[in-house]
Amino acid sequence: MNLETSIGTIVAEAVKTLYALEIDANQIQLQKTKREFEGDLTVVIFPFVKAARKSPEQTGQEIGEFLQKNNPLISAFNVIKGFLNLSISQNYWIETLNEIHCNPSFGTKTATEDAKLMMIEYSSPNTNKPLHLGHIRNNLLGFSIAEIQKANGWKVVKTNIVNDRGIHICKSMLAWKLYGNGETPASSGLKGDHLVGKYYVVFDKAFKAEIKELMDKGLSEDEAKKSAPLILEAQKMLLAWENNDTEVRRLWETMNGWVYEGFDKTYKQLGVDFDKIYYESETYLEGKSEVERGEASKAFYRREDNSVWADLTGDGLDEKLLLRADGTSVYMTQDIGTAKLRYNDYPINKMVYVVGNEQNYHFQVLSILLDKLGFEWGKSLVHFSYGMVELPEGKMKSREGTVVDADDLMEEMIETARETSQELGKLDNCTPEEIEAIARMVGLGSLKYFILKVDPRKNMTFNPKESIDFNGNTGPFIQYTHARIKSVLRKAADQEIDFSSLTGTDFAISEKESYLIQVLTEFPAVVRQAGEEFSPALIANYIYELVKEYNQFYHDFSILKEENQTIKQFRLVLSESIAATIKTGMRLLGIDVPERM
């Protein structure tokens, strides 16, 4: 039984005995005592004052006396206004630390044989442009959520759906064919995804020029967009693709191959991966046949122009197109097919889509459509809807060239970390490989922490110039603390001090130390909550608090110079437990922590 439950139970007992008030133990409001007051844990008294028919102060006093008499864990108490502050005995904290220290998987669970399976879709790139800052948030959130759910005992399958077909893909193919002169990643030195992205932009420019020309000739903008030779050519190419035209298919495979090679590098650098990748080119046909099945079962209907629609007005939404008049599929069609295939492939208990909040409507509709098609899991899809990353000047727009490229950004962060390390001169006796590995850990740690510490549901601002920070509430601050603890532990090991466990428990510790243990004990609950709320930010903020507290301790107390051997051992055990928790917590965020930096 943990501390909260045991205190909750005894408080419930107290109010029952004193005031004949029946209250459930987990309804008791408990909170960590604020720093400026004496105590560890606080009971909020206000809910009992009515039944007690006494002042909050008096009620608190009575409950406090009851608790102290009946629970040896409570060493002292005080009442301020309606708050009963309890001090917990030092022995409790010391023994708790020992338990934490002995538990290598503290805070996390491992999936059992019969654990439920969660599939998490994230990343979902288009093969016509390189990944940018928005994708970074998506990838980091998806990966971290997967780690967090695993730590909560789920089996997790990480999946990626690649938008590898469609008119937009044909655009870059066409531009390459027309203007590329056979350029390849090898011949140009460009990363594959960047090369293809370049031709997507080339297409857009040429297309715009054609539109302007046509408009100058008197066409309306809409007419111009529909009749520009380039777009007609792209549509022809899509049709050829759908008809398995050998030449088009070969070009498609070649260019997508370049892109995948590029994406793989980016994913690897970012430290994310997938267990199963789906491609829209392999799922869209399934979607089409599902829509046709839905039409046959009258869930959907066909219009005179031969297009297929779902009427969602009964659900408070509009009508939704599912197949175009020419029979080709749309985004929604493909997502239906992909969902079905996934449930065929895996015994999914929970399906989670990590997709930006701009697609809230899409997923609302998807869920309803799958339900209408008779899939009992349709309504249970979870859209993990996260906020956009904005730049100080507003939203990123690829066409206006204001996107922050993922590869460039990561490289920049690593370079800055490299320079900082060099300036501080702390790695002078490390090998070049070690220095490089640390620069990478710190640079990426800074970026990842910056993104993940923010509540995922909120939009966030990224300032390329100012957001790169290695001081304060940042990844490197946490990494630094870990490295510093490790350094102390190495020295202790050199001196052959045994800190494998506490040999005694009968000694006095400071408030700072017992507080640190208290913060440590919260870790499992934070991991659980982060899983329930899909929020890596909770873990990030928790670790920051732990680290900040530890740094104060480190500054004010000596570890290796402490003369009392028992206390020295205690501080080493405490430090090692904190280092382990930092490492576990950061691992849940997908951030590595170095042994030295």
Next chain:
RNA sequence: GGUCCUGUAGUUCAAUGGAUAGAACAAGUGUUUCCUAAACACUAGAUCCGGGUUCGAUUCCCGGCGGGACUACCA
């Protein structure tokens, strides 16, 4: 127009309905013969406006005002 999200120091972020709204960066100042100063300490600075519910509201409800997203035979 409709639906949804959002508004906290100069800036970027915190705060299960609880005590004097926390941090970090930026500004100003101090701490290194001492386990890593990428640290620690100090100073100054904020809940968009108006109602309501409550013993208590940044949080919940209603109404304004501001910002954003969606509302495509694009994905």
